[in-house]
Structure formats: structure tokens, C-alpha cells
Amino acid sequence: MTDTQIPAETASAPVYSVPQERRIVTAVPGPKSEELHARRSKVVSSGVSSALPVYIERANGAILVDVDGNQFIDFGAGIGVTTIGHTEQRVVAAAADQLQDVIHTLFTITPYEEYVRVAELLATHTPGRFEKKSVLVNSGAEAVENGVKIARKFTGRRAVAVLDHAYHGRTNLTMAMNYKAHPYATGYGPFAGDVYHAPSSYPYRDGLSGQDAAARTIAYLEKVVGASDLACLVVEPIQGEGGFMVPADGFLPTLQSWCTENGVVMIADEIQSGMARTGRYFASEHFEWVPDLVLSAKGIAGGLPLAAVTGRAEIMDASHPGGLGGTFGGNPVACAAAVAVFESIESNGLLAEADRIGSSLKAGLERLKQRYDVIGDIRGRGAMIAIELVQPGTGDSTKVPNPDAVSRLVAHAAQHGVLFLSAGTWGNVLRFLPSLAVSDSLIDDALHVLDDGLASLG
Template identity: 55%
Template sequence: MLGGMTEAPALPPTRLPQERRTVTDLPGPVSQQLAARRAAAVTAAVGSTMPVYAADADGGVVVDVDGNSLIDLGSGIAVTSVGNASPAVVAAVQEQVARFTHTCFMITPYEGYVAVCEKLNELTPGSFEKRSALFNSGAEAVENAVKVARKATGRSAVAVVDHAYHGRTNLTMALTAKNTPYKNGFGPFAGEIYRVPTSYPFRDPEGMTGEEAAARATRQLEVQVGAGNVAAVLIEPIQGEGGFIEPAPGFLRALAQWCADNGALFIADEVQTGFCRTGSWFAAEHDGVEPDIVVTAKGIAGGLPLAGITGRAELLDAVHKGGLGGTYGGNPVACAAGLASIETMAQYDLAARARGIAELTLPRLRDLQKRTDRIGDVRGRGAMLAMELVQPGTDEPDSAAATRISQACHAQGVIVLTAGSFSNVIRLLPPLVIGEELLLEGLQVLEEAVLAL
């Protein structure tokens, strides 16, 4: 039972001991050998958070090639929410692989694709009739959501917000706010993208409400773009790479209402927030918002590449036949994994488990904040939690502190991630199936790293 929450179904079974165990310094000798091979074969443009190489993973642990067992508070960036090598996902994938691995849905379709779309239509917010399409990655899905918005509205302008992250393709780099490492030197970027202020309670003027922050954003759109030119407002309900920024209450509702009033679409990028991560199936539900289009990926398929867009039927059906698709989109093996992941989330009530993780973690982080002047803010929902590091006694970002904390955790066998436009946020994304003892041990290592600054 996590954080004293109502009793939930037992956790899924695991193969590996759910424990932190270090048998070598990190990285160990075999990881170092692999690093040497990597340097000779893999471009240096691809970075890694930790210098250890995975050999096995299960539940809430990752075991490296030297036999070290690490506590996973990152979930492969919110992907392995049902745990790594989830038994249901493994069984579904094995069965599908034995039948067929690919036909291309655009050539000879198959039931798995249809079944995933049915689930997306059922689970995403909104009681209206919906349609879905499947893709490979979050960035690909975002691009297709923009295509649908432009086609359905006959408009070209797309509004995004400060601190946004939407992907690494040319269009999604234009949608993304942070320059380094995502955009630097890769331009020119796709046009007709306009950026407006978001709601960032820690850094907004004191007392600014969500409605006031939304009015600030929409006023800028009206003046600089013209409401009649906006095809869509695209936003993460809780920003991911931007620093787990949770907007003030009312912000998302006000933006969605402005879209409805002005003929624009409200698109929720739920790539990182979706599938029980924030304590609901989708984060937009916390604000009572029914997006015109929802973008999904990451946690949908237990680690296999799958993404989707789901929206009002009349919007997605406004696109001409052949206008959406792709060779691998909705691959049958990924669809099998997606259906098994969704079933696991429902069976074990992983939305409730995410809330339990927050109940256990947030009080500890807030108590830690009182014990140091290095934590400016603690925030987040469910199992999507963060603390923002600042220079002592100020609100100036301290990226060096975030780096030192993450490195100290890594050295002790705990995987944590950094984030934020200023690279000063420690973010926690544990698997939703992580055991309480393992989570508490990981938090203890994190606390010690913070207090050692």
C-alpha cells in the first residue's frame, strides 16, 4: 500500500529482486569496455544520462552488464510505466511475433490497430465521437496532429508556449522552446509557429491566476497573429522537458475556451503525461478539459514504439484518404504491447498507484525543501514530480546543483533525470509498479545528495 492510499490490487509479479545493489564502482569494467566500443561506432551526438549499460530490467530496477542493480526513477523517460518486461506485455508480444511482425496497416490491415484506436477513443477525455490514427513516436504524432488541425480549420498558424517540448523533427523543433541541445544549429525551422507565455506559478508574478496567465497568452495571439489565423493551440497539460511545470488552476480551461470561441483547436500533448502517469488516465482530466485532439506515446506500450492522435471524428475525418499514415505506424507487435499495457494499467489501477506515489513522495520533498535553501519549488502530480534548484536565497536557476545531485544519485545506483529550460530541475518518473520500499530507498539517496550540496 503506497502512502496510506486505499488498498489496490497487488503489484504485477517480477523476475528480478527489487533491490539496489552495487557490486562495482559505476561504471563497472564491462560498461567501460562497451563505452570504448561505443566511442568507435556511435556518433558522439547521441548522449546518455548514465555511463552504465543495461543487461536486464524488471519492475522498478535496471541491472547493468556488471551486475549492479539500479533503482529506476526515470522509466526510460516515462515509458515503462507498467514496469520493464511487464509479464502481460512480454506474453502479448511473443504471441504476436509468432504470428506476423508486419504487413503495413495501409496494405493489409489487422485487428490490433483497430483495437488500440478503440481503446484510445474510449479512454481519452471527451464524450463526443472520436477517431484515432497510430504512429511510431511522439514527435511524429505531434506533426500529424498539426496536419489535421491545419486541414480541418483551413488555417496555418500554430500557437505554442514558453518552455514547451514537442520533439526533435524539424517541425517539432520549431514547436519546442529550448535551444540547446534540441535546436542549436539545425535551422531554418518550419514556419507559422508562434510562441506565447505559459503559466509558470513559481516564476510568474505573485498571485497571478490561471485565467490571468491565459489572458496574457491569448492577448498576445490576438495582437501578433490574429485569432482568425490560429489553427490550434498546442500544449502539454504539465510540461515535461520544460521542467514539469504545472500551470495554475484555470489556465488550461481558459485556453480551451478561447480556442472554442475563436474556431481554433485545443491540442493536448499527453506524450509524457498520459496513461496514468499523473494519477488520471490523462492529465487534461485534472482540469476538466476535453481537448479537440490528444497526442499520445511513451507510456502507451510498455517500451515498444507506438504513438497516436485521437480527436473529434469530424476533424480527423476531414483529412483526405491517404493523408495520414506511415510504413510502421501502428506496427502489430507494438499494438499487441499497447493493448497489454492498457489492460495492465486498468487491472492494477495504476492511476491510483500514481496518486499513492505522490502521497508518499511530495511530503518528503517538501520537508526536504524546508531543510535547504537550494530547492526553490516542489511540484507535480502523481508519479510525475520535480524539484527546481536555485542559487541559495534567490530564485536564480542553479543547473550546476541539479547536475551534482543527479551524478551523486547515479553513483549510488539510483536513476534520476534532469529537465527544465534552465537545466535546473530534478524530475522523478518512477514506474507506476515500483514497490514502496524501493521507492523510499531511492528517495533517501536523493535526499542525501541534496543535503550534501
């Protein structure tokens, strides 16, 4: 295939306002993007960087269109935000209708039905059959902060535990919770205290069973933190920025059992892995894990800012009236979009679409792994897949990280109309985080570009 066109979709495929194809018509970045970037450099903080300095004019389905007319297959989805597709018709219509009615009142002053409906849907779709309640906020980091706050209020304890390789945000508390300091925390301290980093399950590198990995984590929590001082353990069921690590079977349920026995609130950070991304509403379901609290954000509102803490009613009700909330949390337009996202997941069969995407990606990546020994590991679930790159010839015993290969592949793909993202503690993970609108033909085309990039590594 050329860089300008891929085969047309079948007649039964959804109708999109942007042709679902890769098309490069200028240099990347093109002249209009370069002009905008010069304007940006004068007025936008240099602390706000961009993975690819092309400026997007339109987006639909799985395609981004820049101001120069280049079309990119989007395997980033705004880092997992546009899960059901860019400018999905149902979401656009719901948000537009709500804009005509009520844009803002502040739920803690004069409430509205849309907030209540989102909480009802979260109570239905988060893991567990017990009574649940929610609070809606603006962002993933804000959800993490509120989850910790609620757990501390419920338990009367101070300490917070997280896992190695975790990422939880850019606020003061969440920077302390992150495993990797740079670039998220460099020079921004001092940070919140009483945060402890426990060993995680990383099957590719530690080789431990879920039970053995959990025993190692529990030993740390008991010896270094002390169960009687621990308010909560915050865990990504599939780690995001850390490199899409999938824990060994039994790891998460074993930790939950220990937390329950010791009065510790176990919190699932599903900010990147939730909302149908992995072929389940929440990735916790893959591991038969029923957490006490679930954190949602990113894909929950189709691109509008919304996040949530949902969990056991007795934990959520521990906060006194007025202790939770915020000016824009649960904005009615974002809530209307979120309701539309839930409806789209059901009516469009998007859980099955995530499974389809995962199967297509893994099959294609396995074929590449057989040809390129730089690919050390393939892992993930649904539309949340990654490959970990290692130095060729280092073998299973050393698995030396290869971040340079990831950087080169990301750059190669961008020049040929595919947006990939890097990840991983050592920067050696290439992640595939497409929307659930991506077709098999787009996946094949993107893997064709990846194949050429891998061949160029030498």
C-alpha cells in the same frame, strides 16, 4: 541503509524476475560498461549522448541491471516510457504471441484487428464524450507533426502556437516548436515557419491565477498571431522537458473556450503525461480540460514504439484518404502491447498506484524542503513529480536557478544506484518519473540517497 541492500518487499507484493533493490557492486560505470562505451565511441554518432554511461543488460519492475551487475532504482522509466514497469508480464506475453502471428503487413494495405482495438481504447479513455477517431504512428514527434497537419487541414489555416518552456520533439517542425533551442536545435536550421511561442502558466515564477495567465496568452495570440490565421494551439497539460510545470487552475479550460470560440484546434500533447502517469489516464483530466485532439506516445505500448493522434471525429476525418499513415505506424506487435498496457492499468489498479507514488514522493520531498533551502518548489501529479532548485538564500523574490546543484545530485545518485533525470529551461529541475511498479520502500531508499546528496552540496 547501505548501498547494497534495502528491506525485502512484503509477501503480498508482485513477484519480479529481478530483486527490487538497489545494489552497487562495482565502480559506476563498471569495467564491462567502460569496455562497451569504448566500442560505442568508435561506431555511434557522438550526437547520441547518454545521461549515464552504464550499459543495461536486464530490467524488471522499477530496477535496471547493468552488465557489471549493478542495480539501479529507475526514476526515469526511459523518460516516461515504461510507465507500468520494465518487462511487465502481460505486455511481454502479448507481444510474444503477436510475433508468432503477424509482425507486419502495413495497416494502409491490409489492416488488422489490433490497430482497431487500440483506436477503440483511445476513444474510450481520452477526455470527452464525443465521437472520436485515431491515427497510429511511431513516435511522439510524429504524433505532434500529424496533429498539426490534421489541424491545418481541418481549419484551412497556417499558424501553429505553442507555449513558453514547451518541448515537442526533434523533427524539423517540432524543433521549431520547442522553447529551448540547445541541444535540440543548435545548428540544424532553417526550421519550419508559422510557429509562435505564447506565454505559459508558471505559478512558481509568475504568480498569476489561471484566468490571468490565460488572458496574457490570449492577448499574445490575438495581437501577434491573429485568431483567423491560427490553426492550432499545442499544449502539454503538465510540461515535460520544460520542468514539470503545472498550470494554475482555470488556465487550460479558459484557453480551450477561446480556441472553440475562434475555430482554433486545441491539442493536448500528452506524450509524457498520459497513460496513467499522473493518476488519470490523461493529465488533462486533472484540469477539467477536454481538448480537441490528444497526442499519445511513450507509455502507450510498454516500451515498444507506438504513438497516436486521437480526437473529434470531424477533425480527424478532414484528411483525405491516403493523407495519413506511414510504413510502421500502428505495427501489430506494438498494438498488441498497447492493448496489454490498457488491460494492466485496469486490472492492476495503476491509477491508484500513481496516486500512491505521488503522495509518497511529495511527502518525502516536503520533509527535505524543510531542511534544504536549495529546494524552491515541489510540483507535479502522480508519478510525475519535480523539484526546482534555486541558489540558497536568494529568497522568493529572485529564485535564481541552480543547475549546478541538479548536475551534482544526478551524479551523486548515479554513483549510489539511483537514476534521476534533469529538466527545466535552465537545467535546474530534478524530475522523478518512476514506473508505477516502484514501491514505497524503493521511494524511501531513493530519497535517502537524495538526502545525502543534498547534504553534500554544502
